[in-house]
Amino acid sequence: MTHDAPTLTDATEGARDHNRPPAAAKLRFDANRNGFFRLLFVGLVAYVPTLGLNRFWLLTAKRRFYWEHTLIAGDPLEYTGTPKQLLIGFLMAVLIFAPLYLLLLIASLNSADFIIAGYGVIAVLFYFLMGYAGYRAQRFRLSRTLWRGIRFQLGGNPWAYAWRRFLWTLATLATAGLAYPFQTASLWRYRLNNIWLGDRKFEANPRWTQIAGPFYVGWALMAGLVGYAVFRVETAQTRAAESGAILLASLVALPLLYYFYIHVTGRSLGRFLSTLRLGAAQLGVNLKVRSLLVQHLAFWFLFLLAVCLFGILGFALYGWASSSASSQLGPHPMGELGALRQLGWGALVGIAGLYFGFIAAWTLIANTVLHFGLWRLVAENAFVTGVETLSTIRAAGSESPIAGEGLADALNVGAY
Amino acid sequence: MRLDGTFVDGLTAKKRTVTAELAGDPDNGVWTIADALTRAVLAQWPATSLFAAAAGHNRLVIASHARADPQRLTFSGPMVAKARPLMPQIDINRRRRRSKTLGVLTASTLTLCFTLFAYVTWFPIAARLISERVPPAWESQLGAATDRQVRDLLAGEYGFSVCNADPSAPANLAIARFVGEVTMGVKTPSQPRVTLVRSTLPNAFALPGGQIYVFSSLINEAKTSDEFAGVVAHEVGHVVHRHSLQQIIASSGTGIIVGFMLGDMTGMSVAAGLGATVLDSRNSRTAEHEADAFAGAAARRIGFDPTALAAILDRIAKDDELSATLSLISSHPLTSERRAELAAFKSQGKATMQAFTPGEWQAIQRLCGPADAHKSSNEANE
Numbered sequence A: 001m002t003h004d005a006p007t008l009t010d011a012t013e014g015a016r017d018h019n020r021p022p023a024a025a026k027l028r029f030d031a032n033r034n035g036f037f038r039l040l041f042v043g044l045v046a047y048v049p050t051l052g053l054n055r056f057w058l059l060t061a062k063r064r065f066y067w068e069h070t071l072i073a074g075d076p077l078e079y080t081g082t083p084k085q086l087l088i089g090f091l092m093a094v095l096i097f098a099p100l101y102l103l104l105l106i107a108s109l110n111s112a113d114f115i116i117a118g119y120g121v122i123a124v125l126f127y128f129l130m131g132y133a134g135y136r137a138q139r140f141r142l143s144r145t146l147w148r149g150i151r152f153q154l155g156g157n158p159w160a161y162a163w164r165r166f167l168w169t170l171a172t173l174a175t176a177g178l179a180y181p182f183q184t185a186s187l188w189r190y191r192l193n194n195i196w197l198g199d200r201k202f203e204a205n206p207r208w209t210q211i212a213g214p215f216y217v218g219w220a221l222m223a224g225l226v227g228y229a230v231f232r233v234e235t236a237q238t239r240a241a242e243s244g245a246i247l248l249a250s251l252v253a254l255p256l257l258y259y260f261y262i263h264v265t266g267r268s269l270g271r272f273l274s275t276l277r278l279g280a281a282q283l284g285v286n287l288k289v290r291s292l293l294v295q296h297l298a299f300w301f302l303f304l305l306a307v308c309l310f311g312i313l314g315f316a317l318y319g320w321a322s323s324s325a326s327s328q329l330g331p332h333p334m335g336e337l338g339a340l341r342q343l344g345w346g347a348l349v350g351i352a353g354l355y356f357g358f359i360a361a362w363t364l365i366a367n368t369v370l371h372f373g374l375w376r377l378v379a380e381n382a383f384v385t386g387v388e389t390l391s392t393i394r395a396a397g398s399e400s401p402i403a404g405e406g407l408a409d410a411l412n413v414g415a416y
Numbered sequence B: 001m002r003l004d005g006t007f008v009d010g011l012t013a014k015k016r017t018v019t020a021e022l023a024g025d026p027d028n029g030v031w032t033i034a035d036a037l038t039r040a041v042l043a044q045w046p047a048t049s050l051f052a053a054a055a056g057h058n059r060l061v062i063a064s065h066a067r068a069d070p071q072r073l074t075f076s077g078p079m080v081a082k083a084r085p086l087m088p089q090i091d092i093n094r095r096r097r098r099s100k101t102l103g104v105l106t107a108s109t110l111t112l113c114f115t116l117f118a119y120v121t122w123f124p125i126a127a128r129l130i131s132e133r134v135p136p137a138w139e140s141q142l143g144a145a146t147d148r149q150v151r152d153l154l155a156g157e158y159g160f161s162v163c164n165a166d167p168s169a170p171a172n173l174a175i176a177r178f179v180g181e182v183t184m185g186v187k188t189p190s191q192p193r194v195t196l197v198r199s200t201l202p203n204a205f206a207l208p209g210g211q212i213y214v215f216s217s218l219i220n221e222a223k224t225s226d227e228f229a230g231v232v233a234h235e236v237g238h239v240v241h242r243h244s245l246q247q248i249i250a251s252s253g254t255g256i257i258v259g260f261m262l263g264d265m266t267g268m269s270v271a272a273g274l275g276a277t278v279l280d281s282r283n284s285r286t287a288e289h290e291a292d293a294f295a296g297a298a299a300r301r302i303g304f305d306p307t308a309l310a311a312i313l314d315r316i317a318k319d320d321e322l323s324a325t326l327s328l329i330s331s332h333p334l335t336s337e338r339r340a341e342l343a344a345f346k347s348q349g350k351a352t353m354q355a356f357t358p359g360e361w362q363a364i365q366r367l368c369g370p371a372d373a374h375k376s377s378n379e380a381n382e
Helices: A015-019 A033-045 A055-068 A083-110 A112-143 A158-174 A180-192 A209-234 A239-273 A289-325 A335-340 A345-380 A387-392 A403-410 B078-086 B088-133 B136-157 B170-182 B216-221 B225-240 B243-262 B274-280 B285-302 B308-318 B320-324 B336-347 B358-367 B377-381
Strands: A070-072 A075-079 A145-147 A150-154 A195-197 A200-203 A281-285 A382-385 B002-008 B016-023 B030-035 B041-046 B050-055 B059-064 B072-076 B193-198 B204-206 B211-215
Touching (some): A055 A070, A075 B050, A075 B059, A112 A150, A158 A180, A180 A239, A209 A239, A239 A289, B050 B088, B136 B211, B136 B243, B170 B193, B170 B285, B193 B216, B204 B225, B204 B243, B211 B225, B216 B225, B216 B308, B225 B358, B285 B308, B285 B336, B308 B336
Parallel strands (some): B193 B211
Antiparallel strands (some): A070 A075, A145 A150, B002 B072, B030 B041, B050 B059, B059 B072, B204 B211
């Protein structure tokens, strides 16, 4: 009459397990990557007949997929958000932004200089708002996540978080990046310490020292590279030597930067999450940076393949379009973009199709290789001790307001 | 029919081992969920209210619509295969939810399609209505901004330099007089001003706010002064009806949407493209018709040949090379309707005089310097 015999991976409580010493319960992620790919592919294809509206349904399906295949102490997470909530949130965000955009348009029509200054102001404003939107989006997702029927919550204040993030960014910029470990630890600390499961609050203690090592090594290397490049440029005799030095420095710097970016973000994810406590239960995450690197390499390989493929298709289209329209096209003051407006419908549809096709391919590759990969990497290398203490958690709280997710969508700060 | 599973009651995180027992038949019975050890009844769910919160290979999580709090009943392993046939409502409810989803998705898509369609058909009309309410001061500012962009755009490849800015030059006086006659008794939001510009582009266009540019290459194409007069009157018609402003509003709408899709969510790229819009957009049929009617009426009133405009358009259209570039004909398409309308003016009265005296016409033709300096290539071939 029992279900599966209790194993180390399903440390459930029950009257019989009283005398068992607390075991480390491994998390599990039993999803199939092919199934995920199929889900994504069908969802993206459905963008065409629905003019992109399927976005909300696809996102919901993705989250349900990730959540329900992630098992903590044998019990899966559950996502209770609906596509309609996302759609309404999006419409609310549009209502807020549309008049703002209109004002910007009118202002920029009146002054040409405003256009340039305007973009700068907009960029800063958006960066600030991204902090706010991201926090609210996380609140949305957490409040629609259940585990054993108990809802998660994210407390705290989104504006406070936005300010925190903004001011820390200024500090990091002012110190040429040196303050970054402090920034990221501070932001993680704010978020993690505001998460609740039912009536129990999480505690976490991310510290800058946890990522200081790889970060400062990377920083020093980059600083050295930049210094070397500057030295070479200063002492260069010719233009060619100058550009050669810059080119060489960039060629070395970019992969290096990328490597350290992966290293630092991977380590911060693993180490910071490992400080997470819920009462007497403790989370541990063993994230191997090496595995993360392999995923990224796989991604770039596939991505470049896609670029080649679409590049070839693009050339073919261009060849066909220019040959059929050569009699119509002449020298045009607006250059290619202006000439494009003279092209026939066929060519325009082809261009639009290729563009969106490429974006779709990119989305597919990034999702199946990087996002899925990272989720699996974290879930399969995580464990919880003291799981049995969780059974006394009581339910609390309800679903958070819809608007947050819509704002995040409008500002393009969506995460999982 | 008794199944074994685990249960959470949505109030605490305590997971209990339970038995689930069906009373009645699978379609409309009642499921009683009881603790496996204490036999206490934890929940009673009507069979019709069941749905699957999650379904995997080895896992089936059941919930009930009848309960607001998130109670969950989980079956694992071989129990899943046993439970499924006993809970047909899961599939029914899932199908129902799926068709509802499809309905919502279809409705949203249709709404979106309809909105886009309405936009495409009615926005030009809306642009017209909006343009009628724009204060002339705004239009002038817009015109100034457009003016700067147009000059920048044309300066490089086609050249753009004002022939003679002195308003007391005989040619300029003549043109000003003519414009005055054309606008006599006509209500116009901004005062049209004609400036001749040295350029290889055989074109003329009106900016919002009343500034009209006529290019020297166009003047060289004109065989009689009435042809020039027809073009000027036509452009004045555009100014009077604020067509340029409408064009900008209309294309801004599309520009914002396209920019939004491509990532520029602020629409400021539209502001940077004013010049391109004015130079590039084809005037709508209504706009052309109105400007033609205006020019025709002005011609009849003043007494010069109303069909001269058609003549010069025809001439430009015949030249293949010119039509490939940004000539008058490409922004003022000579459709068969337009040709017919312009031809109709011929029968409505004879020309009694020329718009410009021979002396004035000579001054105008000479204003932009020697003809060879900026001849369009077809003239060189003649």
